[in-house]
Each structure stands twice: as structure tokens, then as C-alpha cells.
Amino acid sequence: MENLPHETRDLFCPSLEEIARVLSDGMKSNFAEVKADVVDCPDLSEQPFTLACKGLGGNPKIVEVGGPPYLLPTVNREKVYDLRKIAAVVGSPSAFIIGAGAGPWPYANTNCEMAANLHLKNGETKNLTWIGKVNPDDGTNLAEQLPSDEMRHALLSNLYFSDGNPGQVLRVHCKRRTGSQDFITSIRTTLQNFYKEKPVGLGGTFLLKEGTAKHHVMPDFSSIPLNTDEELNTWLKFYNFSAPLVSVGTLVTADPGLDLRVQHFHTFSHHGEVGHYHIDTQPDSVEYLGYFTLGHSIHRIDRPVVTHQIGRD
Numbered sequence: 001m002e003n004l005p006h007e008t009r010d011l012f013c014p015s016l017e018e019i020a021r022v023l024s025d026g027m028k029s030n031f032a033e034v035k036a037d038v039v040d041c042p043d044l045s046e047q048p049f050t051l052a053c054k055g056l057g058g059n060p061k062i063v064e065v066g067g068p069p070y071l072l073p074t075v076n077r078e079k080v081y082d083l084r085k086i087a088a089v090v091g092s093p094s095a096f097i098i099g100a101g102a103g104p105w106p107y108a109n110t111n112c113e114m115a116a117n118l119h120l121k122n123g124e125t126k127n128l129t130w131i132g133k134v135n136p137d138d139g140t141n142l143a144e145q146l147p148s149d150e151m152r153h154a155l156l157s158n159l160y161f162s163d164g165n166p167g168q169v170l171r172v173h174c175k176r177r178t179g180s181q182d183f184i185t186s187i188r189t190t191l192q193n194f195y196k197e198k199p200v201g202l203g204g205t206f207l208l209k210e211g212t213a214k215h216h217v218m219p220d221f222s223s224i225p226l227n228t229d230e231e232l233n234t235w236l237k238f239y240n241f242s243a244p245l246v247s248v249g250t251l252v253t254a255d256p257g258l259d260l261r262v263q264h265f266h267t268f269s270h271h272g273e274v275g276h277y278h279i280d281t282q283p284d285s286v287e288y289l290g291y292f293t294l295g296h297s298i299h300r301i302d303r304p305v306v307t308h309q310i311g312r313d
């Protein structure tokens, strides 16, 4: 792939303190206990998060690459991206990158999920990215970490770029879900109700400390076209993953005309599970702890010219 089309917009950046107040108030409609505040970022390279960098600070950018139209109704196998090239295009050749995307099928020999977690740095890149596959023999979920020099992904991704520096972050701690929205949807819709058409973008990570959660993993590419969400959901494999689970990704509260996927988080664990987060499945006992920061800009890379709304959940 030679030239990558690139569009960019500034995002609205209220103070983290204001966002914490908005979430503390608004998320009470969905969780029995909500605490949102601004703290110095804990060392996210340690357990349980095990990210490639300690913090989320410095040059924060939300990046969306490709999109579901490259997967549906039929796969476009030309859409394989190198994260080093994406990083160069967005002006962050050295960057800490976390987020959700489709894994590198040319490496895995099958379509797969990716939870990106790497620090690109001249000569000393640290790549802790996970991929999740469906075992074709028994349908179980297979998780593995990519080799350090494998920095490709396919089809689509929603990534948070930063310098990985320490600094202040938004902490969101919720227990017991009483509403119908998952953790990320609750954050996004609460902010959307307050900031209306002003686009606020968050990137970061959250821990499912207690409970289980519904995830999907893409099996190998479908030999028949998938034309509806119903056909897509029949093709996808769904799993109930168990805490502790670490998820990485982005959300945006309004689409400034870039055909965005407004939220997308992928999960990894240290007990063999990697997939796409949907929602916790034990709401009475669930506990979430998230750390996020604001993206200052959004970068849209290789946006599909012909688009649709299938597969955005």
C-alpha cells in the first residue's frame, strides 16, 4: 500500500476535572457506584495493566484506520497496514500505541483480533501486542503475543497514540451495573449528552476487576458475503471472558464528518483471552477501573470511500 489518505480534525478539549464532574453525575444512571476523578497516572506498565509504557501523556492523538467496509460484505485483503507507517503519517514516528483492530492475517494465517500495545522507538521498540484467534478445530479462543518485529494490522483499527509519559489522567471507577449500557457506552453517552456536537475523544485502558464479559472474536474470513448485522453476528464467535481483563481503545462523542467508529475497545488477559469487548455479563458484581486521557486531534487514515453502518457495534 503506497499513499495513505489522511484527514485530521481538532478535538474539543475541556478540562479533565470538568469531565470527571460530568461522569460522576451522569454515570449514576448506569452504575450503583461511580467515582470519577483526576489523578497522577499509575504505572500502567505494571500488573495488572502490563502496557508497553508507564503513562498516557504527551502528544495525545486518536487515530482511526480503515473501517468495517474493508471486511464486509467481503474482505479486501489488500488492506494491511504497518503501524510504523501509520505513526509516520500522523506525525508521531516514536509513539506509545494502544487500541483495537484487526490483527495481521498474513502473520497469523487467519483473520484475527488485535489488542495493540507497543512503544515504537528508534532501535528499541517494545511490542506487547496481543492477537486473538478462533481455534478452527474446537472453536475455542486462542491468544498470543506478536513477535516484536510484527507491527502490521489489517482492515481497521481505533488507536490511541501518545508519548507514554506520566501525567494527569482521568480515573473512572464503577461498581454494580444497574442500567443497560456497558462501561464505555456509559462514558460516551454521558459526555455526548453534555458536550452535544463538540467532539471529545478519549483513549486509554480499563480493567474489569470482577465479573465476566461478553466478547467476540472474528474467525477466518467468511467465504460468503455478510450483508447484515444479523449475518455478521452469526459468523462471529462470542465468548464470556473472566476477570481480570484489560481493555484498550478509544471513544469519540461526536463524529466531525469522518465516518467514525465512535467506540472500540479490545481486551487481553494473562489467562488466554483476547477479543472485542461488548458488555459485562454479571452486572451485580461487576467492577471497572479505567484510566483515560483526551486526544487533542483525530486522524482518519484510509477512510473507505464506499461505506455502510454494518459491524460498528
Ligand code: ZN
Pocket: 100, 101, 264, 265, 266, 276, 277
Ligand atoms: Zn473489534
